[in-house]
Amino acid sequence: xxxxLLTAWxxxxxxxxxxxxxxxxxxxxxxxxxxxxxxxASSYGGDGSGIYTREYRKVRSFNGLKAQVTNCNTMLNxxxxxxxxxxxxxxxxxxxxxx
Numbered sequence: 001x002x003x004x005l006l007t008a009w010x011x012x013x014x015x016x017x018x019x020x021x022x023x024x025x026x027x028x029x030x031x032x033x034x035x036x037x038x039x040x041a042s043s044y045g046g047d048g049s050g051i052y053t054r055e056y057r058k059v060r061s062f063n064g065l066k067a068q069v070t071n072c073n074t075m076l077n078x079x080x081x082x083x084x085x086x087x088x089x090x091x092x093x094x095x096x097x098x099x
Contacts, residue, residue, distance in 0.1 A: 027084070028091025035078055036088075052096035062099035065089055 040048030051057070059065045069088050073080045080088070093099055 021090075024087050025091050025094055028087035028089070029095075031080070031084055031088050032091060035076070036072070049096065052092065059097065062089075062093065062097075065093060065097055065099065 037048045040051045042048075044050040044054070052059075059068050066085075066089050069085050069092070072078070073085055
């Protein structure tokens with residue numbers, strides 16, 4: 001019985017990081033959808049995702065992605081906190097860049 005409880009407890013713990021990661025990705029997606037997509041769509045057409053997948057894209061590394069998100073936050077005066085920038089970086093990297 002103790003072994004089953006211990007096994008169940010470890011399994012429950014193993015799901016926590018994935019859940020936290022999923023929440024971070026969802027938060028990043030919400031920020032992108034709210035603050036980025038309309039401008040990207042007007043500039044690049046479609047749903048705006050072409051800015052991330054175009055051959056001549058500016059972002060070529062994970063550090064470049066972080067710098068670009070920070071730049072957009074600053075230039076557009078979005079007033080995102082560091083954790084929000086990080087959520088956007090994680091979402092964009094997971095969805096488009098895969099660095």
